[in-house]
Amino acid sequence: MTAPVVHELRSDARDNQERILEVARAAFASEGFDVPIREIARRAQVGVATVYRRFPTKEALLAAAFAERMAACLTIVEEGLAAADPWQGFRLVIERLMEVHALDRGFARALTSKFPRVFDFAEGRGRALRGLAELLSRAKEAGGIRKDVVLEDVVLALMANEGIRADSPQARVAASRRFAALMIQSFRADPAPVPLPSPVRPSLPISQ
Template identity: 60%
Template sequence: MTDRLPHTLRSDALNNRERILDAARAVFAVEGLDVPMREIARRARVAPATLYRRFPTKEMLVTEAFAEQMYACRAVVDEGLADPDPWHGFCLVIEKMCELNARDGGFTAALTSTFPRAVDFDARREYALRSIAELARRAKEAGRLRPDFALDDVILVLMANSGIHASSPAAKVTASRRFAALAIQAFQASPDASSLPPMARPAPPASASRGQGGQYSSCT
């Protein structure tokens, strides 16, 4: 029993850490980065002291919670920048960012939230945004991206994409791909009205899923 005790403690500590990070990602994705640390501890079902022992500051928690999303974001923008065709690279970034967002709501929170005191987090975020801006500049010079495009348009697309509700994760990804295709056509300097990916019927938000009398209401 004595020999096994340290291993048990390490396992408990690891489980606590993962619960804290899972809770932080979930709450940050929905409510932003201003959520109190005590609320994150409550949702993770750990004592506040346990949370602060693992993550003494919110900056450390934010950086660790979104590390995977920011690495994925960097990989996407680097792939887009490496494409010899800037328009194709730009389209790839929009498509893959929307899909990442559909698979993980924390992705958009990581990209669109500013947390100046979290140096590593903010540096990765700024790198991603600068890279998208550079890719957009190249696509404009090639005559493929509309001249009035602004970087904030990407943020708007991601925020709208994060609002997609679907009956399953797979259906959400399908709907996100169609939405990305629509956004890309809007971004083109001369839209070619190419065919869209297949439609996935979005699910209404929970608060709007029932009309009067408990019946589902929809505009069809």
């Protein structure tokens, strides 16, 4: 087999893999994790065997689909831990994690779901939670966060953020920023009022 042909085959394989991952991310975000592999293959215009050859289980597909998002979240938590002021580090982490989740609802669902059992994803999620717990403890000790706040409260806020619905990704991010500001304010030991970001009308109308 000539080198150009081998290169073309490898390029096709890469294109197929990227298309599978793109379709999987969109499907998981809009329909949850019950979307069959066969349906993902159909939308990606590849055979089912092609999907399984690259991702032997749905868990493996999920981990690969959200690997970059997971790495970004771990980096955010590490930057928060490196901040000189634990409270400011905590605030930065909440703001940025909620923004990441607002931009990718599939990833937000994956983080708060019991579905992902593949080691790489579960281990990354565990590292992020341990880092967040450490940052929360430091901020408490420094007097920035009220003493009765626990990690589960932070996770609950992240889960609530996943439920934001808006007409565009930009609107979701804007709504997420306001929600993050509200949550951060509620966690503060000294909740002096601070200006909130501009409100965003949700996609579902509020009853009058």
